[in-house]
Amino acid sequence: MSISHTIPTYFRVNIDRDYCKKCKRCVTHCSYGALSFNGERIVADDSLCVACQRCVAMCPGKAIRVVQNESYLPPHGNYTRRIRNIIWAQSGNGGVLLSATGNDRPIRVIFDDLLLDACQVTNPAIDPLRETIETKIFFGRKPQKLEFTIDEKDPTEISLKTKLMPHFEIDMPIMVGHMSLGSISYNACMAIYQASKELNILAGSGEGGLHPDFYEYGDNIITEVASGRFGVDINYLNKTAGIEIKLGQGAKPGHGGHLPGEKVNNMISQTRMIPKGSDALSPYPHHDIYSIEDLAQLIAALKEATRYRVPIGVKIAAVHNSAPIAVGIVRGGADFLTIDGFRGGTGAAPRIIRDHAGIPIELAIASVDQRLRQEGLRDQVTLVAGGSIRYSADLIKAIALGADVGMVGMPVLIALGCRVCQQCFRGLCSWGIATQQEYLVKRLDIDVARNRIINLFHSWNEELKEVLGAMGIDSVESLRSNRDRLRYIGPNPKIAEILGVKHAGE
Amino acid sequence: MYWKNYTILPEQFRNERVFDGCGISGYINIDGKRDYGTKVIDMLCILHDRENGLGAGFAGYGIYPDYKDYYALHFLFDNDPSKEKVLKHLEETGYIIQSEAIPTKTPSNVDHPPITWRVFYEPKEAKSISTDDQIVNLVMQVNERFDGAFIMSSGKNMGVFKGNGWSHEIANYYKIADYKAYMWLAHSRFPTNTPGWWGGAHPFNLLGTSVVHNGEITSYGTNMRYLESFGYKCTLFTDTEVIAYLFDLLVRKHKMPIPIASLALAPPLFDEIYRMEKKHQIALKNIRATYRSAMLNGPFSVVVGYNDTIPTMIGLSDRKKLRPLVAAISEDENTIYLSSEEASFKRLMIDDISSYKFREIWHPKSGTAIIARLGDGLLRNGLEKPFEKLKLSVIGA
Numbered sequence: 031m032s033i034s035h036t037i038p039t040y041f042r043v044n045i046d047r048d049y050c051k052k053c054k055r056c057v058t059h060c061s062y063g064a065l066s067f068n069g070e071r072i073v074a075d076d077s078l079c080v081a082c083q084r085c086v087a088m089c090p091g092k093a094i095r096v097v098q099n100e101s102y103l104p105p106h107g108n109y110t111r112r113i114r115n116i117i118w119a120q121s122g123n124g125g126v127l128l129s130a131t132g133n134d135r136p137i138r139v140i141f142d143d144l145l146l147d148a149c150q151v152t153n154p155a156i157d158p159l160r161e162t163i164e165t166k167i168f169f170g171r172k173p174q175k176l177e178f179t180i181d182e183k184d185p186t187e188i189s190l191k192t193k194l195m196p197h198f199e200i201d202m203p204i205m206v207g208h209m210s211l212g213s214i215s216y217n218a219c220m221a222i223y224q225a226s227k228e229l230n231i232l233a234g235s236g237e238g239g240l241h242p243d244f245y246e247y248g249d250n251i252i253t254e255v256a257s258g259r260f261g262v263d264i265n266y267l268n269k270t271a272g273i274e275i276k277l278g279q280g281a282k283p284g285h286g287g288h289l290p291g292e293k294v295n296n297m298i299s300q301t302r303m304i305p306k307g308s309d310a311l312s313p314y315p316h317h318d319i320y321s322i323e324d325l326a327q328l329i330a331a332l333k334e335a336t337r338y339r340v341p342i343g344v345k346i347a348a349v350h351n352s353a354p355i356a357v358g359i360v361r362g363g364a365d366f367l368t369i370d371g372f373r374g375g376t377g378a379a380p381r382i383i384r385d386h387a388g389i390p391i392e393l394a395i396a397s398v399d400q401r402l403r404q405e406g407l408r409d410q411v412t413l414v415a416g417g418s419i420r421y422s423a424d425l426i427k428a429i430a431l432g433a434d435v436g437m438v439g440m441p442v443l444i445a446l447g448c449r450v451c452q453q454c455f456r457g458l459c460s461w462g463i464a465t466q467q468e469y470l471v472k473r474l475d476i477d478v479a480r481n482r483i484i485n486l487f488h489s490w491n492e493e494l495k496e497v498l499g500a501m502g503i504d505s506v507e508s509l510r511s512n513r514d515r516l517r518y519i520g521p522n523p524k525i526a527e528i529l530g531v532k533h534a535g536e
Numbered sequence: 537m538y539w540k541n542y543t544i545l546p547e548q549f550r551n552e553r554v555f556d557g558c559g560i561s562g563y564i565n566i567d568g569k570r571d572y573g574t575k576v577i578d579m580l581c582i583l584h585d586r587e588n589g590l591g592a593g594f595a596g597y598g599i600y601p602d603y604k605d606y607y608a609l610h611f612l613f614d615n616d617p618s619k620e621k622v623l624k625h626l627e628e629t630g631y632i633i634q635s636e637a638i639p640t641k642t643p644s645n646v647d648h649p650p651i652t653w654r655v656f657y658e659p660k661e662a663k664s665i666s667t668d669d670q671i672v673n674l675v676m677q678v679n680e681r682f683d684g685a686f687i688m689s690s691g692k693n694m695g696v697f698k699g700n701g702w703s704h705e706i707a708n709y710y711k712i713a714d715y716k717a718y719m720w721l722a723h724s725r726f727p728t729n730t731p732g733w734w735g736g737a738h739p740f741n742l743l744g745t746s747v748v749h750n751g752e753i754t755s756y757g758t759n760m761r762y763l764e765s766f767g768y769k770c771t772l773f774t775d776t777e778v779i780a781y782l783f784d785l786l787v788r789k790h791k792m793p794i795p796i797a798s799l800a801l802a803p804p805l806f807d808e809i810y811r812m813e814k815k816h817q818i819a820l821k822n823i824r825a826t827y828r829s830a831m832l833n834g835p836f837s838v839v840v841g842y843n844d845t846i847p848t849m850i851g852l853s854d855r856k857k858l859r860p861l862v863a864a865i866s867e868d869e870n871t872i873y874l875s876s877e878e879a880s881f882k883r884l885m886i887d888d889i890s891s892y893k894f895r896e897i898w899h900p901k902s903g904t905a906i907i908a909r910l911g912d913g914l915l916r917n918g919l920e921k922p923f924e925k926l927k928l929s930v931i932g933a
Contacts, residue, residue: 152557153752153835154858161856162805168825175790176826188793189929190819197825403765409829430757502754504856507824508833514757 037118038111041081042099043074049093056085056094061460061470062453080451084460116381128288129381130454130464131440132281132373132418140392141424143520145534148500155502158495164505165491165498167434169232169412170197170272170341171365196341196365197412198271200250201230202491203429203506206483207370207416207439208254208276208345210236212289212298212310213377213454215471216243218446218463221479223247228480229487232435237261237276237287237312239301245269252343255332257286258312260302264335272340272366273332275325277316278347280374280417283387286312288378292457293466326362333363341365341412348372348394348417349387353401360402366412368437369394374417375439377464378455391417392431396529399432399511408432408511422493431529432511445486446479537643537701537709538590541733542612542650543686545773558738558750559586559703560861561880562721562839563873564849566913570598573712576720578887579873579880581704586750586876587724591737592706593698595689595746596717597847604693606633606656607671607743611687612734613651618684623655625682629674630659638697640709650734652710654695668743668788668844675742676769679735686735691744694843698723698737706737718910719849721841723748736772740780744843747783749776750876751836751859762829779838782830788844795915798905799922800827802855816923818930837861839874847910849874851918855903863906863918867893872908 043064050072057065057072064078065085081096103111119127149155156163173192181187206226211219213236220243226233227250235244235253239261244251248269255262256276267273278284289298289310299306319325325344332342343366344359346352356367371391376384395415402408415428416437425436444450447461454464462474498506501515509515517534518526526533561579565571573596580592600608609626613619626632638652659670675687689696694717697710703724707713723738739746753759753775760770760778766789768781779801786797800823809820824831835858840850851874853861864873864881873881873894884892900906900918907916916925 149754153754156856162807164806166806168821168828172826172828174826176792176822177790178792178796180793184927186925187927187929188796189931190822191931192822192826193931194818194822199821403761406765408765409762409826502752502835503833505831505833507828508755508758508831510758511761511829512755512757514760515754 036077037115038101038103039076039079039099041079042076042097043079043085044095044097045072045074046093046095047071049091051091051093053090055088055090059084059088059460061458061465061467080453081449082451082453082460083449127381128378128455129384129452130376130378131450131452132375133385134452135385138520140390140520140525140529141427143518143525144427144531145517145519146426146430146497146501147515147517149502153502156499156504158492158499161499162504163495163498164507165202165494166199167203167506168197169200169366169435171195171412172197172410174406174410196339200232200435202487202494203435204231204425204487204490205252205414205416205435205437206231206233206442207375207437208234208236208252208274209377209439209443210238210287210289211241211301212236212238212293212466214443214464215462215466215474216241216297217471217474217476217479218443219244221446221474221476221483222442223251224476224480225483225487226250228484231487232271234274234437235270238289238298239303240266240269241297241301254345256312257314257316258310260304260310260312267332267336270340272343273336274343274345274366274368275328275332276345277319277325278345278349278370279376280347280370280372280388280391281376282379282383283347283349283372284314285379285383286314288455290378290455290457295466298466322358322362325359329363343368343412343414345370347374348389348391350389352389352394353397356398357401357405357407360407360411364411366414367398368414368416369398370437371415371417391415391428393525393528395428395431395433400530422490425490426494426497426509427516429506429509430512430516432513434510441486442483445482446474537699537705538732539646539649541700543614543618543684543733543735545733545736549773557586557726558748559583559724559876560722560748560750560837560839561875562719562748562841562849563871564719564847564908564910566870566872566908566910568598568718568910569870570716570718571720573707573715573717573720575884576722577704577707577712578883579875580722580724581707582879582883583724583875583877586726587703588726589702590727590732591698591700591725592703593696593723593737593739593748594707594710594712595694595696595721595739595741595748595841596712596715597694597719597841597843598717599695599715600656600693603634603656606658607690607692608695609655609657609687610638610689610695610697611651611653611655611685613653614684615651618682619651619653622678622682622685626655626657629670630657632657639711641711642709650699671743672784680769680771688735689741689746691741691746691843694744694746694841696739696741696746698739699734700732700737719841719847721746721748721839736774738776739841740772740774740776742780742784743788745780745783745788746841747776747780747838749779749836749838751854752834753778753832753836754834755832758829759832779832779840782832783840783842786827786830787842794842794848794850794907795905795926796823798850798852799823800830801832802852802903803831804903804922805855812922815928815930819928820922835859837876846912849908851900851906852904853900853902857902861900862897863900864894864897865914867895869895869913872914874906
């Protein structure tokens with residue numbers, strides 16, 4: 031008889047029998063099969079529970095509670111439960127462990143160690159309810175200078191000679207990060223695009239192609255050309271506000287996309303242009319980009335293909351050498367540059383990469399912004415930064431460190447109902463977000479979801495205005511790179527030095 | 537007056553920027569007639585509540601007609617060795633036309649006054665860099681790296697006189713009343729936190745651009761980092777220097793017409809831009825996009841003096857007008873005045889000797905430049921819409 035090496039479960043489903051009406055609604059809603067009805071009562075298989083809280087939310091009698099499993103492993107400060115579970119899982123199945131969402135290790139968040147400045151006495155704070163505070167920004171490339179000529183005979187005749195480059199306005203410095211149709215559902219995509227159009231912000235398409243239903247939202251969508259070239263056709267390039275070449279993703283630097291075949295149904299197969307049920311694994315590098323000059327060629331090719339109508343950008347993961355890489359990309363012709371920090375989200379990624387590769391976005395913004403300035407390139411490009419911007423405070427600090435736009439993913443999904451159970455790669459999302467199963471997708475009401483995203487970003491923008499007002503600034507453009515208005519209170523002065531931020535009290 | 541800290545802020549204060557409230561005044565004679573400094577002293581010193589005795593300064597344009605083709609470098613030195621070092625450097629890099637002390641009236645009880653010095657100077661011709669840019673580099677170099685030396689001003693046929701004391705003390709010390717200029721700028725300070733240093737008083741100058749400023753630039757970090765990417769070094773522990781450098785960048789280097797440059801520094805709100813005709817929208821959106829880091833935020837009013845090539849006086853306040861700025865024109869329309877307070881003009885009206893009369897006194901609009909130019913008069917009165925009085929054309933519109 032072999033010994034069972036079953037991994038101890040993290041959760042326990044407690045059902046209060048006094049409240050349970052045995053209506054079996056929880057059984058229907060549990061997409062992970064943890065709950066069943068044995069003819070007499072609802073029973074739970076704790077080992078299948080992911081604590082997605084769907085049953086808790088749906089139970090009419092409020093009879094269910096999902097709690098932490100109290101079963102206690104012998105304590106060990108080094109071989110934590112997490113480490114032991116990893117070893118048991120790998121020795122059981124012999125594979126690379128998959129994971130989803132962003133890095134969940136409790137690493138100190140630098141954003142939390144930064145404090146904001148506010149006006150007192152010598153400069154008046156501005157009340158955003160009474161005065162205008164602008165949060166509009168220009169997305170895309172700008173010239174280094176504008177050339178005006180003055181007529182020699184009549185000095186009041188002034189002409190603007192500079193040829194203007196493709197850029198457009200967005201009303202908030204916010205972009206919904208790239209989450210493809212495939213990694214998330216049609217309803218989730220639709221809600222995001224509708225909200226983005228309503229708010230006049232941007233949303234990324236991910237590398238999953240663009241469903242024809244989404245063409246009408248194209249003015250607010252940045253489509254993504256990734257190494258798999260999934261779904262790249264002329265519509266994908268033309269019905270869009272901008273195109274981003276994806277070289278890397280914060281959750282998995284050095285890796286391509288992973289869409290498990292379970293999620294590739296008819297619709298996904300059509301928009302991605304791949305066979306139904308096949309894993310959509312985009313290659314690790316672009317096989318036509320083995321160095322920076324190849325990237326410059328692809329940028330040029332996309333600009334030609336789109337007749338120089340839209341900005342073309344590049345996304346990289348925040349890694350050790352982000353700063354010089356970023357400079358090369360801008361010199362290569364990119365109109366915008368996206369950096370994705372090591373906490374950035376994913377629908378599926380090898381856990382070892384998600385948890386250990388890359389650097390924090392705060393440091394990457396600071397070093398990229400500084401390096402681009404040293405090269406005299408910073409003000410010509412738009413710098414988008416994400417991974418992870420959790421709430422408006424992070425957005426504000428990212429801008430003050432040097433980003434033009436904050437890229438936001440997880441908070442949008444959380445607004446739609448996501449409980450951060452980290453099972454996206456299984457395609458069983460009980461909230462209808464990270465799944466393609468018809469009966470689950472239907473659970474996400476597009477109108478409700480759209481309004482929740484609108485509410486979320488509306489409140490972020492109001493909070494941004496409140497902070498700007500308190501700082502005596504009436505345009506978000508004057509916050510960008512304004513590190514003077516940040517102070518550091520963390521334990522490591524080296525971080526403050528890299529950020530170019532003084533310590534609190536200085 | 538405070539007889540110390542001439543060329544650098546004391547060590548313990550260098551982590552902070554100086555915040556201050558201020559009095560600013562200035563005027564220009566359109567016909568180029570040169571007035572003694574007494575008039576601008578009167579305009580400034582009446583604004584007594586706007587200063588606390590910790591700094592004042594004056595800039596006169598047209599004061600050196602005999603040397604008008606040479607860069608007039610105004611220095612503060614802590615001691616003779618630092619003076620000798622700088623003069624030696626100047627000899628090596630260019631031609632010293634004249635080198636002399638700036639006359640001062642030092643009180644008898646002062647042991648170590650600063651050495652105030654001026655040099656009329658011409659850098660050696662270089663193929664790769666203009667003489668103006670050489671002077672900019674010289675100013676940055678001396679102020680950053682030469683201990684005990686500070687360049688107060690570096691323009692032609694103009695000069696800045698400043699120090700740490702009440703405005704009447706500084707005027708007296710430098711004998712401002714003895715200089716004759718067609719354009720005067722003046723400044724008095726109310727700093728909140730430091731005893732101040734002489735070099736840190738206003739006006740701030742680079743080449744022909746001098747700035748007197750009342751307010752606090754809340755976008756300082758953004759502006760400073762923008763300027764650094766063009767090679768400017770912000771080392772003076774104050775936000776005012778960024779205004780001088782931005783003006784230099786936009787008007788001298790990028791050759792923007794002054795009314796356009798003022799739109800980059802204090803642009804109209806988007807709500808206003810959307811109500812404009814298409815052509816103006818395109819121009820303003822591109823100004824805002826391209827020069828988004830040059831935009832000045834926070835409360836300010838400034839008077840800028842500029843003399844490359846035609847001497848011009850510019851007044852500008854922030855787009856919410858959180859700091860005061862009043863303008864006036866003399867009855868003969870030959871003199872345009874700017875000041876923090878109407879009191880400056882009232883002071884001139886009751887003058888014992890010459891009773892000045894004004895045709896009009898008015899308040900320029902927030903974020904709208906008032907521009908007066910030698911020979912041309914009042915080009916913009918600060919009440920116009922952004923492109924009013926201009927014929928703008930935009931390629932592709």
